[in-house]
Amino acid sequence: MTAIELRGINKSFGPVHANKNVALAIDKGTIHGIIGENGAGKSTLMSILYGFYEADSGDILINGQATKIRGSHEAIAAGIGMVHQHFMLVDPFTVLENVMLGAEGGALLDKGIDTAREELERLEREYGLDVPVDALAGELPVGLQQRVEILKALYRGAEILILDEPTGVLTPQETDQLFRILKALKDQGVTVILITHKLQEIMAVTDGVSVMRGGEMVAHRTTSETSKEELAELMVGRKVLLKVDKYEAQVGETALKVEGLSVIDSDGVPRLDNVSLTVRRGEIVGIAGVSGNGQSELLEALSGIVAPSKGRIELNGTVITRESHLDAREFRDLGVAHVPEDRHRMGLVTAFTADESAILGYHRNKAYNGSILMDRKAIVEDCAGKMAAFDVRPPTPSLKSANFSGGNQQKIVLAREMARKPDVLLVGQPTRGVDIGAIEYIHKNLVSMRDAGAAVLMVSVELEEIMSLSDRILVMFEGRIVGEVAPKDADERLLGLMMANAAPDAQEAAPASGTAPASTGAEL
Amino acid sequence: MRVISGTVPRWVDVGLIPFINILLAFLASGLIILLIGEDPIEAVRILIWGAFGTEEGIGYTLYYTTNFIFTGLAVAVAFHAGLFNIGGEGQAYIGGLGVGLALLLFDNSLPFILILPISIAASALFGAAWAYIPAYLQAYRGSHIVITTIMFNFIASALMVYLLVNVLIQPGQMSPESREFAQSAWLPFMHEAFAWFGVEITRSPLNLSIFWALVCCVLIWGFIWRTRWGYEIRTVGFNETAAVYAGINPKKIVILAMCVSGGLAGFVGLNEVLGVHHRLLLNFQLGYGFAGIAVSLMGRNHPVGIIFASLLFGTLYQGGAELSFDMPKVTREMVEVVQGLVILFSGALALMIKPTVERIYFILASAAARRASAAEG
């Protein structure tokens, strides 16, 4: 029997077609995986199922009944429960209060508390979901918080449980426990939908799997009849390699050396775990990985935005540690330039004019400043020069940064960061949200920076970009560098497996070719 | 130029929508005047006559304008750093204390040429100090700057009462006021200044501090848009993440912006204490600090806008006072009503009409485009 069926679901956000004619059918009492790269449309689809968005067109059938879901309350009423990637818990509430919220069983809490307690005990027994019911949710480890989320859904009578990237925050042990719970749920007749990008999880726990790419559902497979390799290929797709003209790298001395670098975020979660790598002048080192695996933190630590908790960074011979307390401007003074992953969040100030954005981070340089006032003429001329050099359109320094297209905004950021001929260039997602013409242009410039002797470290989720630009490829997974491959040996399949940490032979796939030194800290 | 679809042109966003918001505020004010049984049109006529009809009226109008410029600029500078300084009242009060103390110390010993810079420095320094503490607590101790600045308004008020009742009061006098400063130390009134050139105008509290207010407008414009500190303030205000990326320390910027803001508010003390009352007294700042919020919102945080908004509120203050003679039911407090409505419509409800205006704009724009293409075809 089919627990849930989707027919022809479409959803657009302005010009972005996030879900294209998506169809899906999942049998009752099974665990079904949905995989895809970032931005493939998985989250949009699940948000439609949980009533956060309404689909532009298409039908949802629950147990064969056409059902309209116009809000979370209707999703709950239809028996759908969701465990969000970011937990929806009220930290100062007890587990019991969190579970009751929205299903209190009456205007007064007294009676509801007793029934909720009994019901929770029953659920815990049945599914092996042990949770300290009277503990504060915010004080529980993430693994237990996730169980509370599952309990919340079950308490509301969910028969279909959606889990969005549930293992991202879990330790391997907690992941195993989660999978045991999911299997117990399945045995009790609950239908589980698991959204993930990790192939081994799909193989370990699901009965069926659907693959999304570019907003479309590209394949449905029975898990026992497919393989990681096939799924990786389906997920990434066969893309035509963009041709980038470049010569063999002329590698010089080491410009950036990182040893044992770790970063712990403000919530105490380790984001970067003992990373070591080197980048030499004249080479582009590409970092592949599904986003959220520590790449952002790596760039931020190397550019002085976040302080490392452990480890050292050696920049042109200057050693930087946690105790150095250097800010981003002091890193720039040491020869680092940084094109951030998200230009709207970080790379420029959208409310600034282009010429103001074009000096962000360099605004204290002598070239732009008199003794008190800034030298407007120099700033505008400088910006006009950068715009001409990088073919920014329109070449109007007085135009608001927000009014340029994505590609032109990115060119402004690149022009700014490349202008001072940095020794080390950090680049995050160089072509995200950039039109085709600009992509080629940006790639050419990165290569010419390399050829001019800069050490370039590039993070990208676009595998073709990684493969066509890099002289060496490192793969990150959960805050660690899990492998190194030479571009000539790399293909989507192999990288896809490594990015999911599912390639036991990754090390062998990275023979020390002419460009790859041994000092990458890649240990599996 | 590629304009992202779904955005309206700049003039709609920064011109039309704010204008409609202010219009709504004035419409609501007019309704209230109707409600209490007076004729709003007639009220406006009397108000404008009261504010500009006589030399004295103009003098008062510009005297009020001076205070509004100072507090408006103060609120604006903090706004540019993404901060909400509602402690202008307290900072103005303490700024006045600075001037007063300086004068009580030096009025008989120093020439005016020294008194003036000392007074300016003292009012700025005291106002800035009163803003520094909330700023520090916000930056380094995480306390909410809005609440702390409110509390500091009341603390300033209690402090001033204590000082004037117990310490600075002129001996042998009942009312809590300091002694009058030596006349040689007074900031000249405008009518005095005009008299130097042989021009006679009617007496009014308007004094030379209005020139300082205008100088401050230029200085603040330069500071915010032409110096690296202003650049850093605006960066933090718009996008704190980008600021950290650029190596700017947001904590230091919070303190810098609040100190500049507090200093500007402190200049109200210059106008009132050195320019008008020539002694330290209670509540000379009353209402100007809060009015600065309306001025800044209306002037869109830009010195030029602030000058016009200040002039408008100066007109309302003076005209409102005149109005109460002709229309006993419409008093100075009506100006507070207008202020409140301006803050409500231009501030809190600033986004209310945006979707409607945008929809109308797009309907008109597409209709115009259709007509144009029809004409071509």
Next chain:
Amino acid sequence: MDEFFVLLVSTLDATIRVATPLVLASLAGLYAERSGVIDIGLEGKMLASAFAAASAAYVMNSAWMGLLGGIGISVVLALVHGFACITHRGNQVVSGVAINILVAGLTVTLGIAWFSRGGQTPALTNDARFSPLIWPGAEALTGVPVIGALYSEIISGHNLLVYVAYLAVPLTWWVVYRTRFGLRLRAVGENPSAVDTAGISVTALRYQAMMCCGLLCGIAGTYLSTAQNAAFVKNMTAGQGFIALAAMIFGKWRPVPAMLACLLFGFLDAVANRIQGVKMPVVGEIPVQLIQALPYILTVILLAGFIGKAVAPKASGIPYVKER
């Protein structure tokens, strides 16, 4: 000793009366902030309701109509605040400031237009006021030492609104911690996404909280003009709305501690009035202004984390924008 006892009783009696509007307003602030809406417009709502209550009570010669008018206008203003901050995601502080200034002007303007007494309302008499309720046995017990005085002065002899205020404290505690509404209220101020994903409307919940806030502010304002005083006087709240806000923060957004903070601040006020000009042993004369400023100073120190930690509801001040 006897003299000291009399002084003590009268100070405590004054404390209770001074703290009454503070208690009501701080509970009002508590509902708003627990739901995630910062309300610095408590002052304005109190002032508006004080005016409306005095006007209505005078015109209809009924304290009850006064109460109705006071509550009515306060709820309307609370809904205006909600309209700006919840529906239109306006800046909550700006909206609060706007309401405070608007009300400060409007009460006087309307007062002059309606009553022509320079912004005051005519004095209220008898039926138009809430008068003291003498409890049974209070007369009989006056002669009994200690207990008699305590009973007749502190327990008995207050007007109805005083009892309403102090009963509102346990009631609020019960609502916040023992009802479904309270559970949702606490949740929406901490994590509105959690409430939204549980299928509950964040908007509706916050509007309900604003209604509670308006109701309590309305009672507080009514108390000022029809019970504690016998007329509306220009700016008669004189910062009490902000003291109430401070008390709510001091009580860490919990009803009973907030009430205790109000009593402390009320006590400071009562003491300040009694020690003016009195030389104390050891310290000498304590400046009355210092005691008056103490609530604000203590709140600043508390907020800076120097005594305990005052953590506001996590989502307060942030308009809720639905994210996927």
